[in-house]
Amino acid sequence: MNVKMIKCSREDVQTLQEISIETFNDTFKEQNSPENMQAYLERAFNSKQLEKELSNVSSEFFFVYFNEELAGFLKVNINDAQSEKMGDESLEVERIYIKNKFQKHGLGKHLLNKAIEIALGHHKKKVWLGVWEKNENAIAFYEKMGFVQTGAHSFYMGDEEQIDFIMTKTLIL
Numbered sequence: 001m002n003v004k005m006i007k008c009s010r011e012d013v014q015t016l017q018e019i020s021i022e023t024f025n026d027t028f029k030e031q032n033s034p035e036n037m038q039a040y041l042e043r044a045f046n047s048k049q050l051e052k053e054l055s056n057v058s059s060e061f062f063f064v065y066f067n068e069e070l071a072g073f074l075k076v077n078i079n080d081a082q083s084e085k086m087g088d089e090s091l092e093v094e095r096i097y098i099k100n101k102f103q104k105h106g107l108g109k110h111l112l113n114k115a116i117e118i119a120l121g122h123h124k125k126k127v128w129l130g131v132w133e134k135n136e137n138a139i140a141f142y143e144k145m146g147f148v149q150t151g152a153h154s155f156y157m158g159d160e161e162q163i164d165f166i167m168t169k170t171l172i173l
Contacts, residue, residue, distance in 0.1 A: 002068065003110055008061035010054045013047055016061060019073055020045040023097035028157070031134060036158025056081050062114060064098075064107050072098035074111040076118055084153060084166070086128055091119035093129040112145055116171065125171055130155065130164035142167050 008016055021041055029037055043049070053059055058081035062074045075095040077083065082092040093115045098107050119127050130153060131138050151166035 001105065002066070003107065004065045004068075005062045005074075005110065005114055006065070008054060008063055008073070010051060012061075012063070013050050013054060015063070015070070016050055016054070016073065017045050017047055019063075019070060019099070020050070020095070020097070023072065023099055026100050027097065027135075028132075032157050032160070036160050039158035040156075059094075060118065062111070064111055066102050066105060066107060069102075070099075071102035071105075071107055072096075072111065074114060076115050078122055078124065083130070084128075086126070089125040090168075091115065091122065091124045091127050093127060096129070108141060109145065116169075119171060126168050127171065128166060128168040130166055133163045133165055139165065139167070145169070 024041065024045070025037065053075070054061060058079040059075060059077045063070055064072045064074065073095065074093070077092040077094050078090075079088065082090065083094060084092070086092065093112065096108060096111050096115075098111075116127055127147075128150070129142065129147070131142060132155065133152070147167040147169045149165045150168040152163050153166060155162045155164045
């Protein structure tokens, strides 16, 4: 198994857009209306939005490759780039997506460990993320990785309000 991670740059916006749409759609299309999916995908993953996110010095994106093939990606945020006010001691894992055909190969663990490595490098005490309350597989994975539910917040899929659990892992510095 050959796993490699590469930090994304602004030149990667088209590839990032393609994998974002593919993985988000594959993960959530069965549980959401086509209209709400389309509205979310157009808002979250248009090229201007992704360019803005890639330009933010408090956000980082990483592609993960499995045997030289693009398999998924990670987005982390610190400071004011976090989607919730969690303080200066926290790092947010905003997006962690693996293409369907590469799931169950340990890539999620690689990406989460990368997020923890970045957090430690920035002297953060906590890593947190939001996960849809109905995404039982992801919740089980995060619990296995040492995260615990510490709250909840609203997430809008088009015009539908959904609940994301906030899960947090305290780091030992």
